[in-house]
Amino acid sequence: MKESKILYPSPLLSRYIKYYWVLKTDGIEPVLIQTIPSGCVHLVFHRGDNLNIQSKGWQPKNFVRGQFSISGNLISKGNIDMIAIIFHPLGLNPFVRCPMSELYNRYVDVEDLEDAELNHLKRIVSSEREAQVCIQQIESFLMRRLVDIGHNYNRIESVIRLIANYPQTDVDTLAKDACLGYRQFKRIFTEYVGMNPKEYYKVIRFQRILYMLQDNPEMEFTDLSYLCGFYDPSHLVKDFREFSGCSPTQYLSSRSPYSTFFSKDCRLNSIKYH
Structure with missing residues (x-):
């Protein structure tokens, strides 16, 4: 079983967030997700099993994925229950306290950002089962941080x-x-x-x-x-x-080509079952 949903941000956050991606699988079959440079930055919360970065070990449980210049593969052999925030190119800047250059080609653990409020949000998202409620909490967090850019x-x-x-x-x-x-x-x-x-x-x-x-x-x-x-x-x-x-x-x-950066709609063609 696989459930993959796209949800869109509230109007005040649409300048910063492209969409939310909610992915759930039951772990019956291995899942391969190819990653390619997208021009966007991601904030990801794993509520189920986190993914293995091929040849490099496990992703952090909750992390920021910075701008990437290389491709790669993520592999799961367990249950996925993930909420990913796909930001527009500059969209994460108002909400975290580090230069985007420090995230280059990295999956940075939320804990390593030393941000107490973001760590609190991580705990809320990990304990709340309803994805829609999690996104409401995420949006509340982001709205509180929205300042003059x-x-x-x-x-x-x-x-x-x-x-x-x-x-x-x-x-x-x-x-x-x-x-x-x-x-x-x-x-x-x-x-x-x-x-x-x-x-x-x-x-x-x-x-x-x-x-x-x-x-x-x-x-x-x-x-x-x-x-x-x-x-x-x-x-x-x-x-x-x-x-x-x-x-x-x-x-x-x-596979079917899809551009995260240019596309207005969202087609999730990077997931394969083996």
Whole structure:
């Protein structure tokens, strides 16, 4: 048995949260979840068994997943009962007290953040069985933390929109859009997003490939390269391998493409049973 639900945040939090993902399985069959760079940050609460990071040991029970630049696999051989908060690229910033750069390519245990209120929320979520009640508690916690986000947040949010809408924009143009010098822009962007602007641009370009292939899986690689801002198809294939661990052809032969970053709806195609 598997239950997978998407729930959306209240209007006041929709600027920060993309959606909540509730996943439950009964543990009859092993579950494989592939992780790829999404351009988003996650806060995850495991109320059942936590997942094994292939070749690296177990995930923390409750953790923040920062920006990732690498793919991986998570494996479960037990019961999953998980609530994940999928934040927009900058969305976690107002709610935790650490730079996003400290979360890069890491699953950071909630306890390691040394945040008493967040640890209290963790205990509430772990003891409450009803997912909807848990999300109400999560939203109450987040609403209490919502403060003035400041000029830099607005600047970098504008830059991310530019990256999303114009796939061939260079870093100098992004810095000018933010009204910042190049070095200052790179520092602030990395602090707020969790990786440097050039690397993040590549992640979003990869997400654009997935988004284009969602509805057009037969699209020629030459057309795909042009629309996604690559020099040529070989450049596209190189980046795709870097972020997914396989070529676009191999990827399409085993799963349906889905972009966490660009998609408005939510299709959960990364879960496989073996």
